[in-house]
Amino acid sequence: MFTGIIKDVGEIQSIDDAKFTISLSNPEIKEKIKQGASISLNGTCFTVTAFTDSNFTVEAIPETLYRTSFGKAQVGSKVNLEACLGPTDTFEGHIVQGHIDGTAVVKSIEEEGNSYIFSFTISEELSKYIVSKGSIAVDGISLTVIEAEEECFTVGIIPYTWDHTNFSSLKAGDEVNIEVDVIAKYVEKLVNKE
Template sequence: MFTGIVEDVGRVEELKPKTKEVLFAIGAKNIDVKEIKIGESISVNGACLTVISVKKNIFTVEASHETLRRTTLSKLKVGSKVNLERSLRLGDRLGGHIVNGHVDGIGKVESTGRRGKSLEFWFSIPEGHSKYIVEKGSIAIDGVSLTINAVNGGRFSVNIIPYTQEATIFSNLKPGDSVNIEFDIIGKYVEKFVMGKGGKKDFSELLEKF
């Protein structure tokens, strides 16, 4: 489990394609790679990956065919920058929100603009997922915990403050780019509960009662 607070921006140093998976060797600066243990989980652009080797300031993770199919990791190349976060430890502060590292789908940057010192991004999401986005709700984009500012159908906006611009890869994003999206797990569990209890197709039917 993660919190969506990026610890470091890493760099893909090497790609090793295998039969059904790809190995990514990633260099880190702020994370002490010597403390990383083989077998632990690390969020790479929001996808939970397992560390299979550690050497000096570089660690290697393995991405399965399923992960490559459902995320943007298949688009990474040598030199690509990635958001990194180690898994949450017992006693750590939950600085963002609960992020599992299980990407729900791939979103697209629709537009960007300046709002004072902040950047405003509008994203589109895969069809059928708009029920999971609510104004002032939480969402993880490329592993970054963010608050949704506005919703317009299958589109939503977020503001990226200067600190987040510098501490993540958001400053590199431009219209047309793809991003990993993970919706709030609490919302997904609520939907499961509601559908199980009343057989509702979506939240709107439930809300009509209030």
């Protein structure tokens, strides 16, 4: 399990078929990296298959390549990194499983004072789970939805998030991974059972 609090931004160093090698610099994440460990890359839960002091490798299955932005990933792309939540870690953000529901596309980015407002287009299938002032994970970042409309939603990015995530490298037309709030999916299932 993750919380959506990004600890580092890595870079895809190489892609070999479905194997991705990612750069690593944050000591807090380095100490948690070992073979078999879970790690979130842009919100997608992967298993570490190999590692060194400066990078690690993960491997994607076809479903991951289809459902996430990793199917279109390129060498040099910036990725948000979060190690899995440990028993003594502080719980911040919200419950993020690392199970991507789909992708959204950056519609627009507007500077507003010292922050940025990102607008995303999203499928109707996923937009029903997104509510204003609700939680959402965008590329693994725990964010609060400012406004939710049919097939579109907005979030605000503060300077710290801008400086410490991959959001500063995004532009209109870019694809991002989305994990909607799992509680909304459970509620829907319970309501539909009755």
